Amino acid sequence: MTEKDLNLSAMVQELWDNDMSRLQPGLDYKISLQSKAGFTQSCNDGNDGAALPLFTFVNENIFKKETFSAFISLLNNYESDAGEPEVVTPEEEAENHKFLESIINTPPMKIAHRYLVEKQLSPKTTGEFKQQLYRIWFELYARRGSSRPDSSGFEHVFVGETRGGRTVIGFHNWIQLYLQEKLGHIDYKGYSVNANSPKPDDNKHILALQFSWKNGIKPKGSIFIGVSPEFEFALYTLCFLTSPNERLKVSFSLYEVEIVCHHYNQKHIGTTYPVLTKYL
Numbered sequence: 001m002t003e004k005d006l007n008l009s010a011m012v013q014e015l016w017d018n019d020m021s022r023l024q025p026g027l028d029y030k031i032s033l034q035s036k037a038g039f040t041q042s043c044n045d046g047n048d049g050a051a052l053p054l055f056t057f058v059n060e061n062i063f064k065k066e067t068f069s070a071f072i073s074l075l076n077n078y079e080s081d082a083g084e085p086e087v088v089t090p091e092e093e094a095e096n097h098k099f100l101e102s103i104i105n106t107p108p109m110k111i112a113h114r115y116l117v118e119k120q121l122s123p124k125t126t127g128e129f130k131q132q133l134y135r136i137w138f139e140l141y142a143r144r145g146s147s148r149p150d151s152s153g154f155e156h157v158f159v160g161e162t163r164g165g166r167t168v169i170g171f172h173n174w175i176q177l178y179l180q181e182k183l184g185h186i187d188y189k190g191y192s193v194n195a196n197s198p199k200p201d202d203n204k205h206i207l208a209l210q211f212s213w214k215n216g217i218k219p220k221g222s223i224f225i226g227v228s229p230e231f232e233f234a235l236y237t238l239c240f241l242t243s244p245n246e247r248l249k250v251s252f253s254l255y256e257v258e259i260v261c262h263h264y265n266q267k268h269i270g271t272t273y274p275v276l277t278k279y280l
Contacts, residue, residue: 001249008242011115013252015234018107021065023058023226025203030057031225033202037190037210039219049190054209055178068175070095070102071158071229075176078155080162080214085148086140086155096138096154099229100130108234121241136240137233141268153269157236160213168211168218172273173232174225180213187212192220198279206255206276222273236261236272247275254280 001009023029035049062068077092079085088096103109104126113129116122122129140149143156155161160171171177180186191200192208200207208222224232236259239248244263249256256278264270 001251004243008238008248009250009252011111011238012235012250014111015108015231015238016252018111019228019231020107021062021067021228022205022231023062025205025226028059028062029055029226031202031207032056033191033200033207034188035190037192037220048187049210050188052188053181053186054188054211055181058178063175066102067099067106067229070099071175072179074099074154075159075179078152078159078161079150080160081165085150086152088140096134097130100133103230103233104130104133106228106230106234108228108230112234112238115238116241119242133233133237135267136237136269139268141264143264153264153272156271157269157273158232162214162216166216168213168216168221170271171213171218171221172223172271174223174227175229177211177223185213192222197276200276201279204254204279206257206274208276222275224274235259236269239272240269249277251280256280 031054032050032052034052037049063072073095077095113122117124122132137154138152140152142149143151151161156170158173159176161169163169177186181188189210189212192210193199197208205225205227206222207225208220210220211218239259239261240263244261244266246261248259248261250259251257255276258275258277259272260275261272262270
């Protein structure tokens with residue numbers, strides 16, 4: 001690891017240690033990994049390694065916490081089809097601001113803000129920092145192939161989008177995955193693993209997987225499971241502002257992870273997600 005990676009690892013460890021709302025596997029939630037997903041190009045080609053849902057139990061009392069509740073309120077504010085212009089209503093804009101208000105003073109966000117101020121990457125005042133966060137995550141932009149604003153960093157990473165009705169893009173959040181699976185909109189097709197990644201463990205917090213959603217397929221996605229919205233928001237903001245368009249190697253807790261982070265026009269998050277490379 002480079003010195004930069006080591007410094008960032010220390011910060012991610014601090015975020016992890018201060019994620020007070022993280023769920024505990026086997027206690028607050030249970031998942032059923034089942035079998036490895038097969039190669040697939042469509043929802044119905046028969047290569048399904050999981051007859052059962054991924055989530056077998058989640059303690060939904062956690063969703064009553066302020067940051068979780070504010071996060072969940074945002075999940076139905078978007079058109080999933082990439083290319084379909086987004087219209088943000090005043091009510092939805094208010095929900096975006098309410099979510100930022102809910103997370104801004106949590107330990108993970110305070111830690112991230114402090115570090116970014118030290119690196120002269122974020123303004124010192126909370127109000128200006130929230131404006132920066134809004135621009136990065138919630139301002140709309142036109143994704144590739146679209147002529148009108150149809151996407152945002154938040155929509156892509158946390159909600160998910162579909163392209164051409166056949167492919168799922170983005171969608172790297174466990175809460176959205178759980179809620180959509182509960183509604184019957186997700187078909188979990190098994191875990192993913194390759195030569196450079198370890199076999200997933202249902203008692204760990206990072207998972208590569210395959211699933212279908214809204215008639216589209218996500219051949220391979222990667223998500224944190226059980227972490228709080230404020231942890232992911234802090235982590236990805238940190239990575240975006242320190243090193244957009246890079247794969248950052250970080251080690252924390254039980255994990256060695258690459259955080260993939262791509263920007264859009266230098267101003268917005270295009271995508272970001274974790275890739276597990278090793279258990280420590």
